[in-house]
Amino acid sequence: MRTTGALLLASIAAVGIAVLVVPAVTQSTPAAELTPVSAPARTLALTPPMGFNDWNSFGCDVSEELIKQTADYFVSSGMRDAGYRYVNIDDCWMARHRDADGRLTPDPDKFPSGIAGTADYVHSHGLKLGLYEDAGTRTCAGYPGSLGHEQLDAQTFAAWGVDYLKYDNCNNAGHKTPAQYIERYTTMADALAATGRPIVYSICEWGVHEPWTWAGNIGHLWRTTHDIKDIWSSLKSIIRRNAALSSHAGPGAWNDPDMLEIGNGGMTDAEYRTQFSLWAEMAAPLLVGTDLRRASPSTMTIYLNQDVIDVDQDPLGKQGRLVSTDHDRLVFAKPLSNGDVAVALFNGSDTTATISTSAAQAGLGAARNGYLLRDLWSRATILTTGDITATVAPHATVMYRISSTRFGT
Incomplete structure (x- = not known):
C-alpha cells in the first residue's frame, strides 16, 4: 500500500508530471537509478516472478478446471516448493460485455465459480492468482479492455483476490507516443495501488517505447520484445534483444523477454535448456507456457532444475x-x-x-x-x-x- 506522500505523487503523475519528466530518463539509465513515482512499487517481486501462464499452450481455451488442475500439479510435482507461485489466467476469461454496472464479468461457462472462487482455490494451495487485461478498448482477442475503466477494474481485481496483473497493449485507441503509453500504464498502476492490495504489475507493451527506461517507475516487470514463438529463430532473436538490457533490471523491476516455451514441442531439449538457462542468467520471470498436466519427464527435469532456478532467484537481483x-x-x-x-x-x-x-x-x-x-x-x-x-x-x-x-x- 502506498503512503500518503506516495499517493500524492501518484496522483500528480496521473495528470501528466510523469510524462513531463520522461525525456530526462535515457536508455542508459539503470532501473535502480530511476526516480520512482511510487517507492512501494519495489516492495513486490523482489525476485523475478515464477509461475504459469495459459496463453502459449491454450490461447482462448482457458477454464477454471485448467487453472485448478495446474494449481494441483504445482503442489504434487514439487513446483511450488521449487519456487513457482503464480497461476496466471491470460486473455479470454471474461464475458464479451460488461455488466449493467460497467463491471467486468467472468465467462460463466469457463469460470462457473468466478475469478474470486478460482482465486480462493489457488490461494488454498499456498499459491497466487494472476489475471490478464488490456490498456486499450478491447483485449487482443476482442474482449472488453480497461482503457477508461481503470479504477473500477482495479477495484474489481482486488475484490476478487487477484495477485498479479498482466496488462497488454492491443486496441490502444491509436496511442503512439511514449507519453501516451506512459499515461495509460501509469493510470492503471495508480488504480491498483489505490486498492491497497499488493498486486504485481506486468507491463506488456512489447518493447515498443523502450519500457526499460520508464516502466520501473510504475511496475514490476515489462516486456522487452515481441511475442515469443516456439521456434528457434524467435528464441534466438529475443535472447539478443534482452541480453543488452542488463543495466535496467533489479529487485522489483525486471526485463521480461516473455514466457517459457519449454515442452511445447517446437524446439529441441537443448534449445529448451538454453531458454531456461538464459532466462535465469538474465534474471527474467520464469512463467511456464506449457500444459503441465501432460509434460514429459524431460520437460519437468528442465523446469525443476533447482540449481538454475537459484541463479534466477538470487536475492542480489542482478541481470547477467x-x-x-x-x-x-x-x-x-x-x-x-x-x-x-x-x-x-x-x-x-x-x-x-x-x-x-x-x-x-x-x-x-x-x-x-x-x-x-x-x-x-x-x-x-x-x-x-x-x-x-x-x-x-x-x-x-x-x-x-x-x-x-x-x-x-
Whole structure:
C-alpha cells in the first residue's frame, strides 16, 4: 500500500508530471537509478516472478478446471516448493460485455465459480492468482479492455483476490507516443495501488517505447520484445534483444523477454535448456507456457532444475551482463549474493563451438588456489586456475556456477 506522500505523487503523475519528466530518463539509465513515482512499487517481486501462464499452450481455451488442475500439479510435482507461485489466467476469461454496472464479468461457462472462487482455490494451495487485461478498448482477442475503466477494474481485481496483473497493449485507441503509453500504464498502476492490495504489475507493451527506461517507475516487470514463438529463430532473436538490457533490471523491476516455451514441442531439449538457462542468467520471470498436466519427464527435469532456478532467484537481483560476443557465441556473467558468479556460454550457431572466457572477465577476484566450476546441467565440477571454457553443441548453453571462496584468496 502506498503512503500518503506516495499517493500524492501518484496522483500528480496521473495528470501528466510523469510524462513531463520522461525525456530526462535515457536508455542508459539503470532501473535502480530511476526516480520512482511510487517507492512501494519495489516492495513486490523482489525476485523475478515464477509461475504459469495459459496463453502459449491454450490461447482462448482457458477454464477454471485448467487453472485448478495446474494449481494441483504445482503442489504434487514439487513446483511450488521449487519456487513457482503464480497461476496466471491470460486473455479470454471474461464475458464479451460488461455488466449493467460497467463491471467486468467472468465467462460463466469457463469460470462457473468466478475469478474470486478460482482465486480462493489457488490461494488454498499456498499459491497466487494472476489475471490478464488490456490498456486499450478491447483485449487482443476482442474482449472488453480497461482503457477508461481503470479504477473500477482495479477495484474489481482486488475484490476478487487477484495477485498479479498482466496488462497488454492491443486496441490502444491509436496511442503512439511514449507519453501516451506512459499515461495509460501509469493510470492503471495508480488504480491498483489505490486498492491497497499488493498486486504485481506486468507491463506488456512489447518493447515498443523502450519500457526499460520508464516502466520501473510504475511496475514490476515489462516486456522487452515481441511475442515469443516456439521456434528457434524467435528464441534466438529475443535472447539478443534482452541480453543488452542488463543495466535496467533489479529487485522489483525486471526485463521480461516473455514466457517459457519449454515442452511445447517446437524446439529441441537443448534449445529448451538454453531458454531456461538464459532466462535465469538474465534474471527474467520464469512463467511456464506449457500444459503441465501432460509434460514429459524431460520437460519437468528442465523446469525443476533447482540449481538454475537459484541463479534466477538470487536475492542480489542482478541481470547477467554480456562479457563477450563473437557472432552467435555469447558469454554472460551474473554476480550472485554469496560472491559466486553464474557464467553462461551460449552457442547460437549451427555448428559445435569452443567458447571461452576467464574468471577475471566474469568479475571474480583473484583466487590463490583456483576456482571451482559446477556445471548446472551435468552437475560435473571442474577446478581451474582461471580459464573458463567448454565445447558447446549447436543451439546449446553450458552454465557454470563459479566459486573461489572454497580455495582461499
